[in-house]
Amino acid sequence: MRLLALDVGKKRIGLAICDEEGRVATPLHTLNRRGGKADLDAIAEVVTSMSVEGLVAGLPLTLEGREGGAARQARRFADKVGAHLGWDVHYVDERFTSVQAERALLEADVSRKKRRDVVDAIAASLILQAYLDGSGRAQGQP
Numbered sequence: 001m002r003l004l005a006l007d008v009g010k011k012r013i014g015l016a017i018c019d020e021e022g023r024v025a026t027p028l029h030t031l032n033r034r035g036g037k038a039d040l041d042a043i044a045e046v047v048t049s050m051s052v053e054g055l056v057a058g059l060p061l062t063l064e065g066r067e068g069g070a071a072r073q074a075r076r077f078a079d080k081v082g083a084h085l086g087w088d089v090h091y092v093d094e095r096f097t098s099v100q101a102e103r104a105l106l107e108a109d110v111s112r113k114k115r116r117d118v119v120d121a122i123a124a125s126l127i128l129q130a131y132l133d134g135s136g137r138a139q140g141q142p
Contacts (some may be wrong), residue, residue, distance in 0.1 A: 004028075004052040005128035006043070006081065007094065007120050008074040013039065014120025016128045017050055025128035027121035039077075040084045047085060055087050058094030058127040065093070092131045094123070 001022050007014035015028040028050075031042050046052065057078035060070045067075070075091070082089040 001053045002051055003054040003056055003128060003131070004043075004047060004050070005056040005058070005092075005124040005131070006078055007058050007124040007127055008077050009033075009120060010073075012120045013043070014122070014124035015043075015046060016121060016124035017052065018128055018132060022132055025125040025132060027118065027125040030118065030120045040081060043081050044084060054090070055082055055085065056090045056092055056128055056131045057081075058124070059091045061093050061095055063095070090131060092127045094127050094130075 002020050003018050003022065005014075005016040005018075005025065007016075011033055013031045013033060015031065016025050017028050018025045028046070031039065033039055034042075055078070057074060059067065059074055062068045062071075078089045078091070
């Protein structure tokens, strides 16, 4: 089953997809947020063009493992995407995924501008891989 992952931010949404067997997550690209229905339609277009069958979203939980403001905003947006597509959303604890992605890009000596363009998609792939591996599911998730 091909899944799409979202790393939801205020300005950008990182997207990642997995292979049809659900084994390997790959960064797709980053959407610059335009707001409202435009964001939902952009994601729906990816879903259609890539034959996606499920949705995973990262929750930036606090260090204590609770949902703070950022997690509530991410959940609100992902729930809107799920409703728009008619799907349930699976959530993954995404603490430190952006830091891990940034670190990997620094180690690969990627320029600052290029890092900004791809870090969210790489973070989305880390979120999706954690879901596929069964190691990052947020509380209350199947």
